[in-house]
Amino acid sequence: MSFMTELAALLDPAGILTGAQIDGYLLDNRRRYHGAAQAVVRPRSTAEVAAVMKLAHAHGVPVVPQGGNTGNCGAATPDGSGTAIVLSLERMNRVLAVDADNNTITVDAGTVVADVQAAARAAGRLFAADWGAVGSARIGGALGTNAGGVNVLHYGNMRELTLGLEVVLADGTVWDGLRGLRKDNTGYDLKQLFIGSEGTLGVITAAVLKLSPQLSAQATALVALETPDAAVTLLRGLQDQVGERVTSFELISRRCWELLAEHCPELPQPFAAPPAWTVLVELADGGAPAVLVERLAEALFELGHEDVLLAQSVTEAQDFWRLREHIPESQRRRGTSIKHDIAVPVSHIPAFMVEAETVLKAAFPDLDLVAFGHVGDGNLHYNVFLGDLGKGVYEHEPAVNAIVYDIVARHQGTISAEHGVGQLKRDQLPLYRGEVELNLMRTIKAALDPLGIMNPGKVL
Amino acid sequence: MSFMTELAALLDPAGILTGAQIDGYLLDNRRRYHGAAQAVVRPRSTAEVAAVMKLAHAHGVPVVPQGGNTGNCGAATPDGSGTAIVLSLERMNRVLAVDADNNTITVDAGTVVADVQAAARAAGRLFAADWGAVGSARIGGALGTNAGGVNVLHYGNMRELTLGLEVVLADGTVWDGLRGLRKDNTGYDLKQLFIGSEGTLGVITAAVLKLSPQLSAQATALVALETPDAAVTLLRGLQDQVGERVTSFELISRRCWELLAEHCPELPQPFAAPPAWTVLVELADGGAPAVLVERLAEALFELGHEDVLLAQSVTEAQDFWRLREHIPESQRRRGTSIKHDIAVPVSHIPAFMVEAETVLKAAFPDLDLVAFGHVGDGNLHYNVFLGDLGKGVYEHEPAVNAIVYDIVARHQGTISAEHGVGQLKRDQLPLYRGEVELNLMRTIKAALDPLGIMNPGKVL
Missing domain, CATH: 3.30.465.10 (Uridine Diphospho-n-acetylenolpyruvylglucosamine Reductase; domain 3)
Structure with a gap:
């Protein structure tokens, strides 16, 4: 019997989608990868997943697991051959x-x-x-x-x-x-x-x-700074003062505020004139919110920060976060950029920022750099626009990546902090992780998936 | 050339110990396992470790890595064949x-x-x-x-x-x-x-x-309780009140206090009459210690606890901890026990305690049970004396283990929470981890160490 015939016997009719129904499953979140598949398979239980995998294994059919399809590196998108099935877990949601x-x-x-x-x-x-x-x-x-x-x-x-x-x-x-x-x-x-x-x-x-x-108190502030270095110093000072209560520490460059003003005008801007750098800091704790807000205010004052917007209410804190969360959207509206999801040791962030901007500007004079991210854990989203090239910017992606990733590597960093490798960074991985590490990964892969049917072409 | 001759060429003279020099490396911390070895090898650098491993690999010589030799399951002790080398990392200590x-x-x-x-x-x-x-x-x-x-x-x-x-x-x-x-x-x-x-x-x-x-404030208390159930309720109440500031939450049974009084009389007892159960709780935070102590006192009061000893100074807190840390020593002085390092979901601790004690007492009427541990993370040290059998108690170990581990398994727990498997629990592992899991482990082991020279006979 053919694979598809046997598959149909394993699941209810809604468990197998084909044809025009499956378009949405074949395009990745950033619309960079458009694959093909024999079918989208939607089991309702672990037993059904096991039955599907057993069948795929017997037929040597590649399987691409997919969740919400919100990934940024194309890991959940099949290749263009059309031999794979997409295994969607969307009906297993209890x-x-x-x-x-x-x-x-x-x-x-x-x-x-x-x-x-x-x-x-x-x-x-x-x-x-x-x-x-x-x-x-x-x-x-x-x-x-x-x-x-x-x-x-x-x-x-x-x-x-x-x-x-x-x-x-x-x-x-x-x-x-x-x-x-x-x-x-x-x-x-x-x-x-x-x-x-x-x-x-x-x-x-x-x-x-x-x-x-569940913590009853949050305290949220925007702190204006002159340099990324000041952000690292502030993080350390805050941790010394309030321990591990710092739950978020997000760095925002001036360019982010400008993009928000231009492309998300519906969001009120907190600063009259956007500072060179801003940190969105949040503490969380049990107890009364007012106590924590006061503690954050005192800590910032003691650390010598005066250009501070302290959220005076939950609503105001939400407004701050809405701005932070709309930075990616404002960039989308600005156009197509070359994105990097990188991390370096927190102590290396200032040097990385200076070096990367210098080298990029020398290579691309019309550079428009948008940097923001989770500086508290060393993770920057470091995105590059080149004039108004639109999707034409991708022509320069290899050159831009080489510059950014080589500087990341010199600072003992990573080319993927939180988005993974997928298809997007697969070919870069060997450049930055070394043969011993790649061989270990290949050994594990061969041991657990000797036929190579699990999401082929991703990561390795 | 022989393995030992080639080995001698890789290291300085102090890098290879043999004969009477190596006795201490061949006996485990609990003195249950006494192995034999060709030599103890003490490299000074990663390059020397690599050279030793390459040689051992070429000759098929088993290698037993060893650190401080403080393990409790015999993982760092070679078997009795004398074919292995012990690879001590003690000279790589920078x-x-x-x-x-x-x-x-x-x-x-x-x-x-x-x-x-x-x-x-x-x-x-x-x-x-x-x-x-x-x-x-x-x-x-x-x-x-x-x-x-x-x-x-x-x-x-x-x-x-x-x-x-x-x-x-x-x-x-x-x-x-x-x-x-x-x-x-x-x-x-x-x-x-x-x-x-x-x-x-x-x-x-x-x-x-x-x-x-580094947190500037600690607050430490002993809280008397009637049941383990009350400990779980207290933990939840404290976490609701002070968030994740609870850094330690140790349960101590009355029997522990009695053993301390008898075998460690140099340590003053905090309670006039030891309560059925005690929790040693510690909070840590930045800021002033007095503020945190007050907060702990308030939280315990609000949660309805009155039989509380709040450490009034760092010295008193250290006294509390010294008592906790001497529980194992007081047991050693009491004699030989059958020890279990188990964990269950925190919510299952009370039921586990009742069930295990009931079944054990029925099987062993002269049971002397000593239970204590890190209840905050579900981990109990659950130790069984049987009258005064001395090392003769080990004769009953399989029967006692079977009772304890089967009840642990019914509560979705683990037979080794923090001490590992080593030699001690290797033969129990297949009983409680299932064939799929063991096969996955064997697959990984075979992929990374195809010759089986890395610490053979441990874990798997």
Whole structure:
């Protein structure tokens, strides 16, 4: 029997989409990759995923796992050959259990991240992962790319928020590692292999995620600074004063404020004249909000900062965050840019910024540089416009990337901080990770997926 | 040439110990395993480790990596055949770099954990890993067993405190993954494989570890409780009130106080009459200590706790901790016990305690049960004396283990929370981790160490 005939026997009619129905599944979030597939397969249970994988394994059919399709590197988009199936987890979206005393939540991999946040909130707990796309991103994709976001500084990436996984392996075997333990040293920590492997080693079908106490107080401020160096100094000073209560520390360049003013005029600007650099800082704590706001004000004053906008209400804090979160949108409206999702040690950020801008400006005099990001954990979104080239800018992408990534490498950084490798950075990876590391990855890949059917052409 | 002759050519004379010199390296911390070896090899550099591994690989000689030899499961002790070499990292003990702005420290794997703590402190930072043996345990061993300790609740295990590793693989290849990044999604997170693998996949030679802000305030209290259930309720209540500031939450049974009184009479007892259960709770924060102490007192009062001893000074807090840390010593003086290092979801602790005690007492009427541990993260040290059998108690170990571990398994727990598997629990592992999980581990082991020379007979 043909693969498609056998597949049809495994699932309900709505479980298999073909033809015009599947267009949306074949185009990536940034519209850079448009693939093809035999079908989009939408199982409703782990058993169905296992059956599909077993069949695909028997037929040697490539499988591209997909969650909310919000990734930025094309990891969830099949190649153009049309031989693969897209395995969408969107119908596996139940919150399976909330254990408030254990601070854990167990969910299907297709659960939307915002739904996990909401379920935690309803139980008086916090699921701390948060970023712009949480309304459509799904847990499986977030785990596959080890997603980061605005709370990593205090709560960690998806990896640090995960205690257990259930995974369907390349041959259809189900590994049940759904444990909710903070300490478990019984052999190799297998879940770590699948987190961040972008669907190339197996299909994550469920997860036990960490919850945290829900904090009653937030204090939020915009602090004007002259240099990125001042941001690093401020972060250290704040941590000395208020410990690990700093939950967000986002750097914003003047150019971001200008883009927001031009392309998102509906959002009121907080500064009369945008400062060269701004930090959006947030503290979180139990207790009364007013106490924390006062503490932040005192700490900033003691550290010598006077050009400070302290949010006076939750609404004002939300206004600050809305501005931060609209920076990507304002860039989209500005046009097409060459984007970099990089990280260096926090202490290297100032030097990286100076060196990269100098070299880029020498090579591209009409450079329009937009830098912002999660400086608290060393992660910058470093985006380059070249005049008004539109999509023509991509012609210069290899040259721009080479400049940026080589400087990143000199500062012991990474060419992908939180977006992963996917298709976009696959060919750069060997340049910056070395033969020993790549060989180790290839060894793992060959051991877990000897037929090479799991998301081929991604990462490696 | 013979293996030993070639080995001698790779190292300085002090780099190779044989004969009577090596006795101490062949006996494990708990004196349960006494192995044999061709030699103890003590390289001074990663290059020397690589040369030794290359030679061992060529000759098929088993290699047993060893740090401070403080492990509790015999993972660092060779078998009795005498074919292996012990690879001691003790001469690789330098702090290589401290980056206070990046909150990282880079160290040789042979660095004593307390020396890492001291170097962090000197830079105004905290290295948060802490447990009884830090004065002799070394970083490589702590990583190999993914060590835990008293600060896991807030700071995580060694795994969560590690950003990068350098590892010498089984064939002598050096993998340089010494990156100090909080976000790095460039392929599989290889360091996770080596952390917790107890030297069975490679030799960790250096690490980049996370530092934290040094907190100026601690608040410490002993809270008397009637049941373990009350401890779980208290933990949740405290987290609701003071957020994640709870750094330690240790449960102590009445029997522990009695053993301390009898065997450690030099330590003054805090309670006139020891309560059925006690929690040692500690908060940490920036700011003034008095503010935090007051906050802890208020929170405990609001949660309805009146039988509370609040440490009034740093000295008194240290006295509380000294008592907690002497519980293992008081047990040693009491005699030989069957020890369990288990974890269950925090919410399952009360039920586990009741069930295990009931079943054990029915089977062993002269049971003397000593339970204590890191309840905040679900980890109990659950130790069983049977009358005064001395080492004869080990005759009953399989029966006692079967009772305890089966109840742990019913509560989705683990038979090893923070001590690892080593030799001690190797034969139990397949009973509680299932064939799929064991096969995955064997696949990884075969892929990374095809000759099986890395610490054979441990874990798998």
